[in-house]
Amino acid sequence: MLRINALRMITMRLIVLRLAIVLLSVFVCTHTYAQDNTNQTDSSLALSNIAKQLPKAKLSKMPPLVKQLGAIKDPKSRLILESLLEGELYYERSGFAIVRAQMNDDKKYVLSYLLTDAQQQTVSKSKIKKIRTNNRLRGQIRDVLAKLDLTDPDSSVRIEALKQLIDKPNDSAIQTIKELLAEEKDEDVNHLMQVILQVQLLKTGDDQQKLAAVEILKTSLEPAVKNMLTQQLAVLPKKPTDQQQIVLKKAITDALDTIESKRQFYGVVENIFFGLSLGSVLLLAAIGLAITFGVMGVINMAHGEMIMLGAYTTYVVQLIWPHLIEYSLFIAIPLAFLVSGSVGIIIERCVIRFLKGRPLETLLATFGISLILQQLVRTVFSPLNRQVAAPEWMSGSLQINPVFSLTYNRLYIIIFSLMVFFALLTFFKKSSLGLHVRAVSQNREMARALSIKSDWVDAITFGLGSGIAGVAGVVLSQLTNVGPNLGQAYIIDSFLVVVFGGVGNLWGTLVAAMSLGSINKFLEPITGSVLANIIVLVGLVLFIQKRPKGLFPQKGRSAD
Amino acid sequence: MKFKKLIVASSIIASSMVAQMAIAADTIKVGVLHSLSGTMAISETTLKDTVLMMIEEQNAKGGLLGKKLEPVVVDPASNWPLFAEKTRELLAKEKVDVIFGCWTSVSRKSALPVLEELNGLLFYPVQYEGEESSKNVFYTGAAPNQQAIPAVDYLMNDIGATRWVLAGTDYVYPRTTNKILEAYLKAKGVKDEDIMINYTPFGHSDWQGIVSDIKKFGSAGKKTAVVSTVNGDANIPFYKELGNQGISAEDIPVVAFSVGEEELSGFDTKPLVGHLAAWNYFQSVESDENEEFIAAWKKYIGDDKRVTNDPMEATYIGFKMWAKAVEKVGTTDVDAVEQALIGVAVPNLTGGTAVMNANHHLSKPVLIGEIQEDGQFEVVWETSDTVIGDAWSNFLPSSKNLISDWTAPVSCGNFDVKTAKCSGQNF
Structure with missing residues (x-):
C-alpha cells in the first residue's frame, strides 16, 4: 500500500514537474522574446542617440562614444566602427545623418546610410563632411x-x-x-x-x-x-x-x-635576407651595364637614365590603364625593355659607333646624353617625383614567426632578378645571337671574317643591356622614388658592382652584387648606414688596388 | 660624379642668365635663390614660383614705392658652395635689394658669410635647427621650439610615448635638432636606453634594416614613437617600408618635420595614414586668407592639383613683411628695412597674426596633423597661442644663456645674458 502510494506520489510529482517545466519554458520563451524585443529597441535607440552625437563630437569626446558603440551588440554598431576605422564615416551637411561614403572613379562619393534603410546615392564632396578620427581612436576601435x-x-x-x-x-x-x-x-x-x-x-x-x-x-x-x-x-x-x-x-x-x-638567430637570417635583397637590386641595376661595359667595353654613363626611363614607363603604364594597377608591372616589364632598348639602340647607332675605341670621348658623350635625357624627363613629366602605385600583391609581408617576416616586394625582387640573370646567361650560352655577341667581344676581326655583322651585333648588344636596365627601372619604381635623378643614384653602384665582379663576367656580377649587398647590411646595424657605405667603398678601393681585374678576371688571350 | 654634373648644369644655366640681363630702369630688384635643379629642386622650385607669384601680385597693386618689382632668379643647383657664389652674384652684380631663398641649412650657412660681408638681406622660409641669428637674415620658418619640442610634447602627453627613435638624414639640421631633442627628453626623465638615434645619407632608399631595428626597438612593451628629421625624397621609401613590415601609425606613430603636402603629392599615401607631421601651416586649415591664397596659387601655377605647404606660407609671410617694412621706411636700404621689420605683423594663413621679433624669428602657432588618405593633413592638436621662435635653444648647454636681440641697446645675435657680452659669432 505504502509502496503504491509512494509510486503514485512519484508519478504525481513527475507530472507536476513536467507541467512546471512546460509552463516555465513557455514563460521563459515569451520572456526572452520580450527581452529580445526590448533589446532591439534599446540598442537601436542607443545607436541613434550616439549617431546624433557623432557629427558634433570633438576628438576628445569620441572615446566614450566608441566605448558605448562597442557595448551595443548590433551589426550596425560594428558597421559604424568599421567605417570610422577606415576613414569612411561621414555625415550629411543637411540633416546630420551618418553615412558610409566611398569615393568612386569620378571623384564622387557613394553614400550608404548606416541607420536607415534609405537607398544608396551618389553626391559630391561638398554635401558631406568627414567624422574625424586619430590614432588613439583607431587603436581603441581596433x-x-x-x-x-x-x-x-x-x-x-x-x-x-x-x-x-x-x-x-x-x-x-x-x-x-x-x-x-x-x-x-x-x-x-x-x-x-x-x-x-x-x-x-x-x-x-x-x-x-x-x-x-x-x-x-x-x-x-x-x-x-x-x-x-x-x-x-x-x-x-x-x-x-x-x-x-x-x-x-x-x-x-x-x-x-x-x-x-x-x-x-632570426636576426642573422633576417640580415642575410636584407643583404640578398639589396644585392638583387644591385644585380638588376648592374647587369645591363655588365653587358654594355663588360662585354662591349663601352663606358655608358647614360646607363642610369635607361633605368630611369624604365621607371617612367611603369608610371605611364599606370597612367594609361588606371584600372589595371594589379597587372601594371607585367605590362610595364616588356614595355620598359622595348623603350629603354630602343633608346639604347638609337644612342648606339647615332653616337657610340662613331666613337669606337675612344673611351674618354665615349664617356663624355654618354655623360652628355644622360644630362639630355634627364632634362627631357624634367620637361615632359615635371621635375617632381611621380607616383607609382604598388600592386596589392607587392605589399605586406610573409609572417614566418613573431620576430621574423619577409616583405613580399623584396621576396619577389630577389626571385625576379635571379630569373633575369639566368635568362641572360642562357641567352649568351645557348642562342646563336649570344654566340655572335661573344664572338664579337672576343675578337672582332675574326668574327667579321666569319661573316658576323659586327655592327649589327653591337647595336643589339647595346639595346639588350639598355633594355635590361629598363626592366630594372620597373623594379626600382616599386622601391624608390621615380624622379629625374633616379638613375644618378644607381650609376655609381652599378659600375662598382661590375668592376668588383670582374669586367666581362656575368657570374662575377652576381657574386659581387650579392656580397656587396650582404656586407652593407651586416655593417649597417653596427656602424650606421652612412659609415657602412664609406667602409664598403674604402674596402673596394683597397681590393681593386690588390686585384685590378676584380673577383673573376677574364682569362686567356681575349682578356686584353 | 654628381658634383661634376651639377657644375656643368649650373654653368649652362648661369650663362643663359647673363644673356637675359636686360636691366629695366628704376625697379626694385628681388633676388630668388632657390635650387631649380638637383636633389632639392623638388622642394625649392615651388618656393621660387611662390616668390614670383607674390611679386606679380604686388606689381598688380602698383609695385612698391611707386616702382615695379623685378625678380632676378638664379639657380644654385642644390650645390652648397654654389649658394655662396650665387649670393655674391645677386648682391654685387645684380645689386638686388632683398633675397628670398635657401632650403637646406647647409646652403644657408654657405650663403651667410657673403650676406654679412656685402650687407644683403635674406628671407629664409624653412624650418631649421636654430642656433643662429644673423643681422642679415630673417628666419620665417620654425625654430626647434616651434616645431620639434611641441611635437615631442604632444607624443609624450597625448599619445603616451615613453620610448623614442630619433631618425634623421645625416646633415646639420637633423643632427642639431636631435641633439636638442635628446637633451630635452633627458630633462624630462627619459633614460638613455629608451632613445635610439639613427642617421642615413641623403636619398637613402634601402630602409629594410633600419625599419626592422625600429620594430624590434618598439616591441619592448613601452609605447614607442619615431621623431623623423629624414629629409627630401628618402621619406617615401621609409614610409613604404614601414607599411610593408606591418608597422601602423597606431603601433608606432612617426612624427615628421620635413614631410608636407608637397612631398606627399608624389606618393600613394595609403601606408602613411595616421602618421603625424608638425608644422605651422596646413593646407587643410579653413580660413578666408588660406582659401584666397590656395586659389591664387592654383591659378598662378595653372594646375588645380598643386598643393600648398608650410615653407610657402613662410615665404608669403616673409614677402608681406618685407613689403610692409619697405613701405614704412620709404626706402629699400638694408639697414633701415632691417630695423623696420622688427615688430611688423602680418596675418597668418591659418588665422591670427605673425609678428617679427627682435631676434629675427617669428611668433607663430604650432599645429600637429595626421596624414589623410588624400595626402592632406587633419589637425589633431594645436598650441593655444602663438609661440615665439627661439634662436638659441634653452636645452643645449652651449646656448642656454644666449639670446638674440637686434634692437638697441643690445644689437647682437649672440648675447650671453650671464656675462652680458656679445660674442659677435652669430652662426
Whole structure:
C-alpha cells in the first residue's frame, strides 16, 4: 500500500514537474522574446542617440562614444566602427545623418546610410563632411573590434584579433578567451590563446602557476612574452631566499636566454635576407651595364637614365590603364625593355659607333646624353617625383614567426632578378645571337671574317643591356622614388658592382652584387648606414688596388 | 660624379642668365635663390614660383614705392658652395635689394658669410635647427621650439610615448635638432636606453634594416614613437617600408618635420595614414586668407592639383613683411628695412597674426596633423597661442644663456645674458 502510494506520489510529482517545466519554458520563451524585443529597441535607440552625437563630437569626446558603440551588440554598431576605422564615416551637411561614403572613379562619393534603410546615392564632396578620427581612436576601435572578432568563423581574423589583444588584454577579453579556448579547433589560434592566458597568469598567478607558465611560454617568440618575463624577473628579489623563488628565477632566466638566442638567430637570417635583397637590386641595376661595359667595353654613363626611363614607363603604364594597377608591372616589364632598348639602340647607332675605341670621348658623350635625357624627363613629366602605385600583391609581408617576416616586394625582387640573370646567361650560352655577341667581344676581326655583322651585333648588344636596365627601372619604381635623378643614384653602384665582379663576367656580377649587398647590411646595424657605405667603398678601393681585374678576371688571350 | 654634373648644369644655366640681363630702369630688384635643379629642386622650385607669384601680385597693386618689382632668379643647383657664389652674384652684380631663398641649412650657412660681408638681406622660409641669428637674415620658418619640442610634447602627453627613435638624414639640421631633442627628453626623465638615434645619407632608399631595428626597438612593451628629421625624397621609401613590415601609425606613430603636402603629392599615401607631421601651416586649415591664397596659387601655377605647404606660407609671410617694412621706411636700404621689420605683423594663413621679433624669428602657432588618405593633413592638436621662435635653444648647454636681440641697446645675435657680452659669432 505504502509502496503504491509512494509510486503514485512519484508519478504525481513527475507530472507536476513536467507541467512546471512546460509552463516555465513557455514563460521563459515569451520572456526572452520580450527581452529580445526590448533589446532591439534599446540598442537601436542607443545607436541613434550616439549617431546624433557623432557629427558634433570633438576628438576628445569620441572615446566614450566608441566605448558605448562597442557595448551595443548590433551589426550596425560594428558597421559604424568599421567605417570610422577606415576613414569612411561621414555625415550629411543637411540633416546630420551618418553615412558610409566611398569615393568612386569620378571623384564622387557613394553614400550608404548606416541607420536607415534609405537607398544608396551618389553626391559630391561638398554635401558631406568627414567624422574625424586619430590614432588613439583607431587603436581603441581596433581593440573593440578585436574582442568581437574572437568569435569570427575565419581563423586568420581570430589570429589578428588575438594579436591585437596580446599587448593589453583587459579582463573581459581574457574571460572571453577562456570561454572560447575549449572549443577552439584551429591549432594556431589555440596556441595564441594559450600564450595570452599564460602571460596573464605570469602576471597575476602565484609562484607555482608562474613556474608552469614559464615552462609553456619559453618556446614562444611573441614580444609580449619576452616583455612579461623581463618584467617578472625585475620584480623578483636580487638574491631570493625562498626555494620556490630561486627555482622561478632560474626558470625565467633560462627561458629568456632561450628566447634571446632564438631571436639572435632570426636576426642573422633576417640580415642575410636584407643583404640578398639589396644585392638583387644591385644585380638588376648592374647587369645591363655588365653587358654594355663588360662585354662591349663601352663606358655608358647614360646607363642610369635607361633605368630611369624604365621607371617612367611603369608610371605611364599606370597612367594609361588606371584600372589595371594589379597587372601594371607585367605590362610595364616588356614595355620598359622595348623603350629603354630602343633608346639604347638609337644612342648606339647615332653616337657610340662613331666613337669606337675612344673611351674618354665615349664617356663624355654618354655623360652628355644622360644630362639630355634627364632634362627631357624634367620637361615632359615635371621635375617632381611621380607616383607609382604598388600592386596589392607587392605589399605586406610573409609572417614566418613573431620576430621574423619577409616583405613580399623584396621576396619577389630577389626571385625576379635571379630569373633575369639566368635568362641572360642562357641567352649568351645557348642562342646563336649570344654566340655572335661573344664572338664579337672576343675578337672582332675574326668574327667579321666569319661573316658576323659586327655592327649589327653591337647595336643589339647595346639595346639588350639598355633594355635590361629598363626592366630594372620597373623594379626600382616599386622601391624608390621615380624622379629625374633616379638613375644618378644607381650609376655609381652599378659600375662598382661590375668592376668588383670582374669586367666581362656575368657570374662575377652576381657574386659581387650579392656580397656587396650582404656586407652593407651586416655593417649597417653596427656602424650606421652612412659609415657602412664609406667602409664598403674604402674596402673596394683597397681590393681593386690588390686585384685590378676584380673577383673573376677574364682569362686567356681575349682578356686584353 | 654628381658634383661634376651639377657644375656643368649650373654653368649652362648661369650663362643663359647673363644673356637675359636686360636691366629695366628704376625697379626694385628681388633676388630668388632657390635650387631649380638637383636633389632639392623638388622642394625649392615651388618656393621660387611662390616668390614670383607674390611679386606679380604686388606689381598688380602698383609695385612698391611707386616702382615695379623685378625678380632676378638664379639657380644654385642644390650645390652648397654654389649658394655662396650665387649670393655674391645677386648682391654685387645684380645689386638686388632683398633675397628670398635657401632650403637646406647647409646652403644657408654657405650663403651667410657673403650676406654679412656685402650687407644683403635674406628671407629664409624653412624650418631649421636654430642656433643662429644673423643681422642679415630673417628666419620665417620654425625654430626647434616651434616645431620639434611641441611635437615631442604632444607624443609624450597625448599619445603616451615613453620610448623614442630619433631618425634623421645625416646633415646639420637633423643632427642639431636631435641633439636638442635628446637633451630635452633627458630633462624630462627619459633614460638613455629608451632613445635610439639613427642617421642615413641623403636619398637613402634601402630602409629594410633600419625599419626592422625600429620594430624590434618598439616591441619592448613601452609605447614607442619615431621623431623623423629624414629629409627630401628618402621619406617615401621609409614610409613604404614601414607599411610593408606591418608597422601602423597606431603601433608606432612617426612624427615628421620635413614631410608636407608637397612631398606627399608624389606618393600613394595609403601606408602613411595616421602618421603625424608638425608644422605651422596646413593646407587643410579653413580660413578666408588660406582659401584666397590656395586659389591664387592654383591659378598662378595653372594646375588645380598643386598643393600648398608650410615653407610657402613662410615665404608669403616673409614677402608681406618685407613689403610692409619697405613701405614704412620709404626706402629699400638694408639697414633701415632691417630695423623696420622688427615688430611688423602680418596675418597668418591659418588665422591670427605673425609678428617679427627682435631676434629675427617669428611668433607663430604650432599645429600637429595626421596624414589623410588624400595626402592632406587633419589637425589633431594645436598650441593655444602663438609661440615665439627661439634662436638659441634653452636645452643645449652651449646656448642656454644666449639670446638674440637686434634692437638697441643690445644689437647682437649672440648675447650671453650671464656675462652680458656679445660674442659677435652669430652662426
